[in-house]
Amino acid sequence: MGAGLACPDWPLCNGSAVPNLADPLIAVEYAHRLVAVLTGLFILSTMVLVLLWFRSESNLLTLSVMSFALVIVQSAFGAFTITTELDPLVVTIHLALGTATLAFALMVSLAAVHTTAGAGSVAHATGLSSLNEEVHKADPDETDGGPEKPLRPPFHGGDRKERPRDKDER
Ligand code: HEM
Numbered sequence: 001m002g003a004g005l006a007c008p009d010w011p012l013c014n015g016s017a018v019p020n021l022a023d024p025l026i027a028v029e030y031a032h033r034l035v036a037v038l039t040g041l042f043i044l045s046t047m048v049l050v051l052l053w054f055r056s057e058s059n060l061l062t063l064s065v066m067s068f069a070l071v072i073v074q075s076a077f078g079a080f081t082i083t084t085e086l087d088p089l090v091v092t093i094h095l096a097l098g099t100a101t102l103a104f105a106l107m108v109s110l111a112a113v114h115t116t117a118g119a120g121s122v123a124h125a126t127g128l129s130s131l132n133e134e135v136h137k138a139d140p141d142e143t144d145g146g147p148e149k150p151l152r153p154p155f156h157g158g159d160r161k162e163r164p165r166d167k168d169e170r
Contacts, residue, residue: 003028004091010082036075039101043071046108060111067104074101 006025007013013030014020021027047064054060074097080090 001025001028003032004081004086006030007033008082008085010079033078036078040071040075043068043101043105054112054115057111057115060108060115063104063108063111067101067108070097070101070104074098 003025006023006029007019009015013026013033019026019030021030043064047068050057050060050064074094077090077094077097081087081094084090
């Protein structure tokens with residue numbers, strides 16, 4: 001769509017912190033930068049929360065630190081796409097690192113759910129434990145646990161007891 005160089009400078013856009021957004025190409029490029037800042041802040045907060053609450057979870061710690069390092073490098077390559085006027089190699093690296101950033105965000109989420117402390121800690125730390133209670137209250141067939149039982153992702157079937165209903169559904 002040709003929005004790549006709608007903001008030909010960096011970190012400002014056309015010399016301004018808030019450019020004229022009436023031009024759709026500038027709006028697209030500026031939105032991309034704002035979303036990049038938000039993404040960076042989310043990844044930074046995740047790393048800080050892991051450092052504060054889940055420091056002993058080495059997988060989670062490693063992944064969240066790597067994820068933060070990656071988003072910094074990715075943002076630097078975002079800036080290089082501008083300063084090199086969309087050099088194809090730089091744009092390709094920026095795309096590859098963008099995909100890696102998404103992959104790392106997903107791995108951090110999975111590692112958070114699978115902490116050795118259990119999903120219950122994540123639910124508690126994030127305030128989801130009350131949601132957990134609602135889920136258990138709402139399931140009339142629930143026999144194998146009370147409100148304390150942590151939320152389990154659907155792919156974690158290891159400790160799930162078979163219910164009569166499951167047999168009927170086969
Ligand atoms: C979390 C950070 C970021 C992510 C995940 C991200 C992701 C992406 C993706 C997936 C593309 C499409 C690549 C393609 O053309 O095939 C792209 C394009 C682009 N990004 Fe980013 N980006 C980020 C940060 C930035 C920043 C901070 C800047 C500028 C300072 C920037 C500037 C650009 C530009 C100019 C393009 C267009 C390249 C072209 O026209 O071919 N990006 N970005």
